[in-house]
Amino acid sequence: MDIPAAANTLGTLGAVCWSIQLVPQIIVNYRRHHATGLQHSMMMLWAWAGVPLGVYNIVSDFNVALKVQPQVLTLLSLVTWGQCFYYQRSWGIFKTLSVAVPVGVLMGGVEVGLIFALWSRGEEGGHWSMTLMAVLSALLLALGVLRHYVDIWEHLTVRGISFLFVGIDALGDVFSLVSIIFQSRLDILGMATYGTELVLWLGVFAAGGWYNLLPKLRKRWGLTQDAKELQARRELERGQGQEENATGGTTATGIALHDGPSSTSVFRTASRSIDI
Numbered sequence: 501m502d503i504p505a506a507a508n509t510l511g512t513l514g515a516v517c518w519s520i521q522l523v524p525q526i527i528v529n530y531r532r533h534h535a536t537g538l539q540h541s542m543m544m545l546w547a548w549a550g551v552p553l554g555v556y557n558i559v560s561d562f563n564v565a566l567k568v569q570p571q572v573l574t575l576l577s578l579v580t581w582g583q584c585f586y587y588q589r590s591w592g593i594f595k596t597l598s599v600a601v602p603v604g605v606l607m608g609g610v611e612v613g614l615i616f617a618l619w620s621r622g623e624e625g626g627h628w629s630m631t632l633m634a635v636l637s638a639l640l641l642a643l644g645v646l647r648h649y650v651d652i653w654e655h656l657t658v659r660g661i662s663f664l665f666v667g668i669d670a671l672g673d674v675f676s677l678v679s680i681i682f683q684s685r686l687d688i689l690g691m692a693t694y695g696t697e698l699v700l701w702l703g704v705f706a707a708g709g710w711y712n713l714l715p716k717l718r719k720r721w722g723l724t725q726d727a728k729e730l731q732a733r734r735e736l737e738r739g740q741g742q743e744e745n746a747t748g749g750t751t752a753t754g755i756a757l758h759d760g761p762s763s764t765s766v767f768r769t770a771s772r773s774i775d776i
Contacts, residue, residue: 504682507563511569515565524665534588538660544581547577548640550574551574649700658708661704663705670702
């Protein structure tokens with residue numbers, strides 16, 4: 501299906517989503533001054549995933565948006581990775597930058613070198629080389645998300661990750677996936693790369709619904725039921741009290757026994773009340 505306008509538009513939307521996907525997570529980490537539960541290994545895997553993905557998208561001559569997309573992913577992933585060490589391991593800003601910046605430069609150098617190497621081979625870099633780039637990018641992206649599956653399994657909750665970030669990232673996968681469909685050539689490997697991550701994010705959403713949202717709804721529903729039962733019990737007691745007052749609530753001797761809040765009984769006579 502060759503619709504260049506649709507491919508560029510959807511690719512741009514996918515790139516925008518991937519450009520801002522980690523921004524909510526970065527803001528959340530900054531505001532709470534910790535990154536507990538956020539997997540630094542996931543961020544590093546994603547940073548490296550941008551290298552083969554960038555090589556594949558550029559050599560395959562995808563639309564401009566999809567060529568820029570992996571570079572933004574690598575940059576934001578490195579920033580988030582640095583936050584993990586800055587907040588959780590008390591690294592100073594200088595130490596964090598002295599590690600993150602050289603790693604970023606190394607990633608950029610590897611990507612540029614691979615791009616020129618594959619271009620020199622012609623025919624879009626050779627079939628097997630391009631297949632390797634697609635498989636590596638899909639594998640690294642998947643391993644990054646799977647690292648959170650391990651944390652979910654261990655703690656039985658989805659913690660440390662912004663669901664807004666997950667939603668934007670998944671939406672970026674959808675736009676990128678559909679963008680490839682509208683290109684002149686249907687690229688199965690490119691679709692598999694984005695599709696794999698999309699499926700894994702849907703699994704994280706499902707786990708969040710099961711472990712995070714459902715218990716809250718159950719608790720809220722249970723409290724509502726308790727309140728209703730308490731209200732019904734009070735109305736029943738009020739009705740019994742009114743019925744008792746209507747019948748006089750006295751015996752032939754003029755002394756009535758009433759239930760008190762404790763085991764103490766209250767005897768009432770016509771002249772006075774005696775608490776025993």
